[in-house]
Amino acid sequence: MMKRNFFDLKLSDLSGVLSDMDPKPFRLGQVLRWAYVMGADGFDLMTDMPKDLRDKLDEVLDLSPMAVLDELRSRDGSVKWLYGLHDGELVESVMIREEGHNTLCVSTQAGCGMGCTFCETATVGLRRNLSLGEITAQVAYAIRTLEGRNRLRNLVFMGMGEPLKNLDALVPALENILDPSGFDYSPRRVTVSTCGWVPGIVRLAKEGLGVNLAISLNAPDDSIRDLLMPVNRKYPLAQLMEAVRAYPLRPRQRITFEYVIIGGINDSDEHALKVAGLLRGIPSKINLISYNETSARFRKPEEGRIEGFQRVLLSRGCLATIRRSRGEEIGAACGQLRALSKGTVHAGEK
Numbered sequence: 437m438m439k440r441n442f443f444d445l446k447l448s449d450l451s452g453v454l455s456d457m458d459p460k461p462f463r464l465g466q467v468l469r470w471a472y473v474m475g476a477d478g479f480d481l482m483t484d485m486p487k488d489l490r491d492k493l494d495e496v497l498d499l500s501p502m503a504v505l506d507e508l509r510s511r512d513g514s515v516k517w518l519y520g521l522h523d524g525e526l527v528e529s530v531m532i533r534e535e536g537h538n539t540l541c542v543s544t545q546a547g548c549g550m551g552c553t554f555c556e557t558a559t560v561g562l563r564r565n566l567s568l569g570e571i572t573a574q575v576a577y578a579i580r581t582l583e584g585r586n587r588l589r590n591l592v593f594m595g596m597g598e599p600l601k602n603l604d605a606l607v608p609a610l611e612n613i614l615d616p617s618g619f620d621y622s623p624r625r626v627t628v629s630t631c632g633w634v635p636g637i638v639r640l641a642k643e644g645l646g647v648n649l650a651i652s653l654n655a656p657d658d659s660i661r662d663l664l665m666p667v668n669r670k671y672p673l674a675q676l677m678e679a680v681r682a683y684p685l686r687p688r689q690r691i692t693f694e695y696v697i698i699g700g701i702n703d704s705d706e707h708a709l710k711v712a713g714l715l716r717g718i719p720s721k722i723n724l725i726s727y728n729e730t731s732a733r734f735r736k737p738e739e740g741r742i743e744g745f746q747r748v749l750l751s752r753g754c755l756a757t758i759r760r761s762r763g764e765e766i767g768a769a770c771g772q773l774r775a776l777s778k779g780t781v782h783a784g785e786k
């Protein structure tokens with residue numbers, strides 16, 4: 437019998453499975469502490485539980501449901517894992533090390549169907565949605581590697597795929613991530629990033645989970661955004677900004693806008709002025725990121741251009757920061773590891 441992915445169980449379902457095997461109410465807390473907080477990769481490690489219970493759990497549930505096929509480490513401490521799923525699909529997550537803490541970039545789909553023209557994952561197309569367990573197992577694996585939940589501070593759903601196109605798995609995954617008996621993350625430490633899938637923003641707002649919202653903006657107006665991100669033809673900036681303005685925020689919480697600066701495309705002072713206009717009145721911060729040059733189609737901005745872009749935004753009262761490109765030599769832009777493994781990227785680019 438094929439074992440079930442442990443992380444596919446909502447916490448309430450796990451409670452049901454356990455009580456059938458051992459009715460003691462504290463067993464659930466024990467299993468969750470081992471699996472979610474300590475990152476145990478097998479039931480045999482749960483030595484404060486009876487052996488026959490551990491054996492029974494091991495017969496039906498798999499704590500290591502995804503094989504790590506490749507691991508790349510960059511000089512700046514970032515790590516990228518490529519996972520093989522049970523049906524042969526590939527997915528990846530990236531852990532970024534910054535000033536004493538770690539952030540995990542989690543994937544929600546194998547491939548992606550959104551077709552952003554600057555993105556390596558888009559060349560794969562959408563293979564399939566990930567399950568609840570395939571999403572949360574990425575978090576569990578990073579915790580395991582770090583040897584403790586407390587060492588993984590932030591989770592960002594901006595790996596492979598469009599998270600808001602897989603809300604049926606993402607919402608229960610977020611519930612397990614936020615649950616004090618589960619991974620116990622504060623919603624302040626969890627960010628969902630979208631390319632601008634407006635119905636998903638509306639639904640996420642209704643779910644009331646309180647997680648941070650990030651928008652991959654990348655353009656100052658519809659004509660440039662249409663060119664870079666096909667989603668904009670369906671949901672242009674006016675509709676996107678309306679949904680963003682309606683997203684509920686706590687006091688001092690801000691919407692994050694990611695803006696990849698691509699040389700000669702979206703990087704002029706005039707573009708920066710338009711971006712400032714778009715964000716007027718929205719509690720926001722803008723992360724400026726240099727394009728991570730992966731194809732001949734686009735190029736990095738000229739030296740000093742990002743700083744110039746930032747100056748214009750700051751002069752208009754925007755909170756704008758420059759994010760250093762991390763993990764560049766391991767291809768930390770989304771989807772590149774999978775593309776390398778499948779041989780769709782020229783070997784010389786590795």
Ligand code: SF4
Nearest residue numbers: 548550552555558597
């Ligand atoms: S940038 Fe994100 S949404 Fe766009 S194609 Fe790549 S993975 Fe999909």
